């Protein structure tokens with residue numbers, strides 16, 4: 457698969473030729489969160505298979521469809537389906553759709569995901585508004601920015617301080633429906649696809665993480681490189697096993713979060729996400745007027 461700037465430009469030009477207006481906001485739907493696209497007015501929909509160079513979704517709960525419409529007054533592109541490293545995609549393939557949307561006009565990106573809680577009191581149905589992340593794959597050299605840098609995407613060494621926009625985070629925390637019990641915190645991205653062992657959960661908590669998942673961090677890194685404003689929202693679908701787990705006796709397993717203990721399966725994750733999606737939709741609707749800001753966006757002479 458071609459992940460070059462030229463391939464992204466081609467995909468962006470293909471989209472812009474078919475859209476009533478260029479998107480300015482993009483939203484990535486996490487597992488089971490595809491219903492967020494229902495917030496869009498006057499939607500136009502495209503299968504990923506139609507869009508030049510786009511990868512194919514392989515995970516249940518990720519439809520593989522791009523829906524573009526208006527979120528409030530903002531032209532918004534919703535990716536119903538993201539790509540994960542465990543599907544066998546390279547980091548650059550994982551972020552191809554985001555780069556395409558940035559070249560098509562997007563300046564603000566909302567990343568959503570389904571995640572396991574590592575923090576006591578943070579349980580299923582709650583929302584972690586991402587303050588910062590730990591990119592385990594990136595730290596180990598599996599970053600979407602590895603390889604020759606194309607300056608047309610962004611600089612060789614982007615800073616990651618403030619990668620998640622503080623203003624958008626404050627807004628999300630203040631506008632979230634009370635049922636979400638929104639709280640700021642740190643998301644750790646792991647490779648998956650197996651869920652964490654109790655010992656791994658203890659390790660991740662020691663590292664300072666509040667929630668764990670298998671996505672988002674590569675996307676946030678590429679978004680920072682592109683100069684996008686990012687809001688990260690983790691809907692907690694399960695509690696990862698906690699400190700008091702007896703690894704030899706699953707019967708003793710209790711969770712470190714407020715909800716039922718793991719083991720989790722993807723079906724449980726999808727079901728919990730679908731329940732929480734209702735409240736996330738309400739949050740998106742409340743945020744909509746603040747997501748588009750006149751004067752923002754990438755202005756580049758060679759933009760398609």
Ligand SMILES: O=P(O)(O)O[C@H]1O[C@H](CO)[C@@H](O)[C@H]1O
Pocket residue numbers: 485486487538540568569570571648669670671672721722725
């Ligand atoms: O992060 P999203 O795409 O929401 O999906 C989460 O749900 C899946 C596991 O159930 C993993 O892909 C994990 O990352």
Ligand SMILES: Nc1nc2[nH]cnc2c(=O)[nH]1
Pocket residue numbers: 570571572573646648650651652668669670693694695696720725
């Ligand atoms: N890695 C990981 N991903 C998840 N996605 C939803 N829940 C979980 C979890 O507990 N662990």
